[in-house]
Amino acid sequence: MKADTPRIEEYLESIYKLQQDEHPVSTSRLAEHLKLSAPSVSEMTKKLAQKKLVNHTEKGICLTQEGNRIAKKVIRRHRLSERLLTDILGFRWDEVHDEACRLEHAISPEMEKHIEESLGNPKTCPHGFPIPDENGVIVKEKLRPLSELKARDKGIIVSVFEEDPKMLQYLASLGLIPEVCVKVEEVAPFGGPLIVCVSGSRYALGREVASKIKVK
Amino acid sequence: MKADTPRIEEYLESIYKLQQDEHPVSTSRLAEHLKLSAPSVSEMTKKLAQKKLVNHTEKGICLTQEGNRIAKKVIRRHRLSERLLTDILGFRWDEVHDEACRLEHAISPEMEKHIEESLGNPKTCPHGFPIPDENGVIVKEKLRPLSELKARDKGIIVSVFEEDPKMLQYLASLGLIPEVCVKVEEVAPFGGPLIVCVSGSRYALGREVASKIKVK
DNA sequence: CCGTTTTATTAGGCACACCTAACTCTATAT
DNA sequence: ATATAGAGTTAGGTGTGCCTAATAAAACGG
Ligand SMILES: [Mn+2]
Ligand SMILES: [Mn+2]
Ligand SMILES: [Mn+2]
Ligand SMILES: [Mn+2]
Numbered sequence: 491m492k493a494d495t496p497r498i499e500e501y502l503e504s505i506y507k508l509q510q511d512e513h514p515v516s517t518s519r520l521a522e523h524l525k526l527s528a529p530s531v532s533e534m535t536k537k538l539a540q541k542k543l544v545n546h547t548e549k550g551i552c553l554t555q556e557g558n559r560i561a562k563k564v565i566r567r568h569r570l571s572e573r574l575l576t577d578i579l580g581f582r583w584d585e586v587h588d589e590a591c592r593l594e595h596a597i598s599p600e601m602e603k604h605i606e607e608s609l610g611n612p613k614t615c616p617h618g619f620p621i622p623d624e625n626g627v628i629v630k631e632k633l634r635p636l637s638e639l640k641a642r643d644k645g646i647i648v649s650v651f652e653e654d655p656k657m658l659q660y661l662a663s664l665g666l667i668p669e670v671c672v673k674v675e676e677v678a679p680f681g682g683p684l685i686v687c688v689s690g691s692r693y694a695l696g697r698e699v700a701s702k703i704k705v706k
Numbered sequence: 707m708k709a710d711t712p713r714i715e716e717y718l719e720s721i722y723k724l725q726q727d728e729h730p731v732s733t734s735r736l737a738e739h740l741k742l743s744a745p746s747v748s749e750m751t752k753k754l755a756q757k758k759l760v761n762h763t764e765k766g767i768c769l770t771q772e773g774n775r776i777a778k779k780v781i782r783r784h785r786l787s788e789r790l791l792t793d794i795l796g797f798r799w800d801e802v803h804d805e806a807c808r809l810e811h812a813i814s815p816e817m818e819k820h821i822e823e824s825l826g827n828p829k830t831c832p833h834g835f836p837i838p839d840e841n842g843v844i845v846k847e848k849l850r851p852l853s854e855l856k857a858r859d860k861g862i863i864v865s866v867f868e869e870d871p872k873m874l875q876y877l878a879s880l881g882l883i884p885e886v887c888v889k890v891e892e893v894a895p896f897g898g899p900l901i902v903c904v905s906g907s908r909y910a911l912g913r914e915v916a917s918k919i920k921v922k
Numbered sequence: 923c924c925g926t927t928t929t930a931t932t933a934g935g936c937a938c939a940c941c942t943a944a945c946t947c948t949a950t951a952t
Numbered sequence: 953a954t955a956t957a958g959a960g961t962t963a964g965g966t967g968t969g970c971c972t973a974a975t976a977a978a979a980c981g982g
Binding site: 595604 | 804
């Protein structure tokens with residue numbers, strides 16, 4: 491019954507992430523996210539369905555309860571790895587994604603526990619996303635994208651949904667990282683940029699990027 | 707030219723280790739060490755020879771210069787991983803081998819550097835074996851197996867060549883770990899046990915085990 | 923010296939995870 | 953209404969890394 495390869499973990503993790511904004515996930519989006527051909531994903535999806543890890547209907551792909559459970563375990567290992575990399579090994583937050591994506595498949599339950607304890611039971615990854623607990627429970631906060639704030643609204647950055655290192659580095663250079671307080675000064679009309687104020691400085695920020703920054 | 711899979715790394719690492727006491731390594735020993743069938747190893751050896759990573763003659767298998775270079779890089783990552791596991795993540799020395807054997811294939815050159823620096827440039831793994839530097843240079847000391855000491859000889863334990871967790875735990879419980887001073891009180895004749903004195907206590911130790919403990 | 927054991931290889935096959943090319947079906951646009 | 957674009961699958965194929973069964977060659981013991 492123990493039928494879990496690194497690749498299966500990778501698929502489940504991707505489906506989980508994509509499910510956040512597209513509930514039944516489409517084959518094509520999944521293929522794009524995994525950087526694989528559509529037929530490869532189509533085939534693997536069939537195997538995942540056989541193993542009862544996903545339901546595959548005309549609407550798209552959904553994780554089953556079991557698939558969800560495994561996905562959250564992988565995400566837990568991914569986010570703990572990221573914290574290990576930044577907090578203990580001195581990586582920057584823009585360098586950790588690819589490293590963690592490899593590490594997450596090489597971490598035993600014992601190591602998971604040891605990392606968690608050594609880090610002092612962190613609640614989030616360096617990008618502000620919650621680390622599922624050992625039972626897969628995720629604490630979810632009600633958040634708003636920065637892009638939806640009105641002029642003069644304030645918020646505290648909780649998470650930054652961005653994997654591109656260049657962009658992450660740029661955001662960090664502006665001080666746009668979790669736990670930081672940000673104020674929207676102006677919102678340009680017609681989908682134009684936001685003028686935001688963060689730790690005393692004023693920056694223009696595109697809507698696209700702003701929508702990836704979640705505040706509370 | 708970049709043709710390096712985790713399995714190839716594993717083979718090269720095993721060959722390197724076996725070469726320590728059997729110079730051209732035999733297929734059967736390699737198969738035994740890797741816990742694979744002889745034909746699997748025979749086949750892979752052919753591929754390694756094609757890639758110029760080993761020379762395969764009637765005498766057996768030897769690493770080429772390039773094979774040696776890669777093997778040492780893998781061993782470097784293995785031993786750095788072990789140190790990370792014990793020194794930072796709080797594992798015991800008997801728990802780290804299998805973990806490190808997975809981690810060593812998931813560590814980038816950047817991570818290698820970061821681990822090394824975070825650990826304060828350790829010179830050995832928890833079992834006392836030297837960590838090759840970034841250029842693959844290994845500092846080799848002249849060592850004697852504990853089993854070859856005469857009665858009343860003293861030595862400082864440098865390394866313990868043992869992978870079985872049970873045995874490692876046992877040795878640690880006796881205080882037989884690197885950097886510890888050990889004195890041979892008696893040597894029983896006919897290949898019998900040694901009576902050793904370590905940190906004030908006296909223990910009987912089989913020849914077999916004693917030969918895996920290297921002292922200076 | 924000959925039979926037995928050990929060692930190594932060949933042959934054939936399988937699971938996994940990927941690919942391209944070709945096809946079907948649906949949504950959309952003119 | 954028909955042409956086109958997009959999404960998804962089927963078919964056929966590849967490379968990697970493992971297996972068992974059979975075979976060949978070498979080493980050893982009496
Ligand atoms: Mn991954
Ligand atoms: Mn993260
Ligand atoms: Mn390994
Ligand atoms: Mn070691």
